Amino acid sequence: MTVILAAGDHFVTNDLLRDRLRPVAPDAAFRELTLPWPVEPFGPVAEVREASGTEDQLIEALDGVDVCVTQMAPLTERILAASPALRLFCVSRGGPVNANLDAATRHGVAVTFAPGRNATATAEHTVALMLAAARRIPATHADLAGGTWRGDYYRYESVGPELAGSTVGIVGYGAIGSRVARIVRGFGARVLVADPFADAAAVAPDELVGLDELMNRSAFVTVHARAAPGTEGLISRELIGLMPAGGVLVNCARGSLVDYDAVCDALDEGRLFGAAFDVYPVEPLPADSRLPRTPGVVLTPHLAGASRQTAHNAAGMVAAEVGHHLAGRPLLHCANPEVRNR
Structure with missing residues (x-):
């Protein structure tokens, strides 16, 4: 059974993620982690920037997880090394700046993003x-x-x-x-x-x-x-x-x-x-x-992209990537396609 972690926050919430994921992954097991952004500002986490949460939080939450959907969770070398089951990390942002792409590629984890969501x-x-x-x-x-x-x-x-x-x-x-x-x-x-x-x-x-x-x-x-x-x-x-x-x-x-x-x-x-x-x-x-x-x-405090439609778009775009992944179809917006081409 596929295990999916929804690592939402107070903008792209776990409720939104779960509602969009269930139709594309009806047989999956779901876990949830709520990150503190934007109540707490994002910042660097180890070698990645603009992330929310800690490496220890993600390592614990990703134990046995195949797929992670998130906006702000960090994906670092240390997290990847501790998460051997992980195969897909979906970032609901215009660019996956919170993911170490080189490390993800070495560990065989595809990283997607959501261009144009906001x-x-x-x-x-x-x-x-x-x-x-x-x-x-x-x-x-x-x-x-x-x-x-x-x-x-x-x-x-x-x-x-x-x-x-x-x-x-x-x-x-x-x-x-x-x-x-x-x-x-x-x-x-x-x-x-x-x-x-x-x-x-x-x-x-x-x-x-x-x-x-x-x-x-x-x-x-x-x-x-x-x-x-x-x-x-x-x-x-x-x-x-x-x-x-x-x-x-x-x-x-x-x-x-x-x-x-x-x-x-x-x-x-x-x-x-x-x-x-x-x-x-x-x-x-x-x-x-x-x-x-x-x-x-x-x-204004970095909120140009803050609309309800943006949050819905973000959840829908990562859910679509999960659907493609589970069906064995090409991912829509993969930042490291060489992982899928191996």
Whole structure:
């Protein structure tokens, strides 16, 4: 009998996982482990990053388990060595950053992931941040909630740009960036795209430009690139300096991609109108961060992908992988397909 561990958390819950797994694995035995994320932030666990729970917890829970479905559980060399029955580890995230892929491959464990599970939620959040920064929604709400009516926000120098008629530069044109493009076109914005890996057929020839040109021509710039070697500080001080005066910069991708000190300087000097961020180089934000103290910055705590549909999508995608595994069919999104090809 196949034994499946549902290692859920307080977002992709075990109830969701179990409900989606039962139809594809009716004869399986189920175990459950509830991880503390997001009540407790994720972090590094041994050699993997962005994980929740401990190696000892997983080693105990995986004893005799064939399949693990999770969002945040770590998969380390030590866990793999202690879990000889494990054959499939399904991560319900856009990338399996909480799994040691090299070690999993050596131990014969296939690792899957869930690309695009939160693409719509993140795209919608991105546009919400654009509007919040351009229209100063958090600051004006805070004033009113504190009992202050400030008419001076209506002064010309205090108002920001509209999306309609503006150029929106999208850095990274994958599942999220392409959705942002569709939404802002609906507002009447023009779109520019900088992405060396973009499908040229999916982007109009006059929209695909170099990063320097995109920064120079865009009133709004939104970042949707993946963090990879060589991308740290991709949106550098020099590139931020190319943006038109009064521009708005948004990052819902990874904190390492943007020079946040340069953004704060540009806002303090009045070169940028606003900026909005959902991700940071260090999470939670350290107490000495400049971002909360810089006027014009809108902040959310890494929750762009947080929607109920995302949680349902995540559970459904890992359940589909389990169904394929049990039926002997090819996995849909395998990060180490060489394991299945042996």
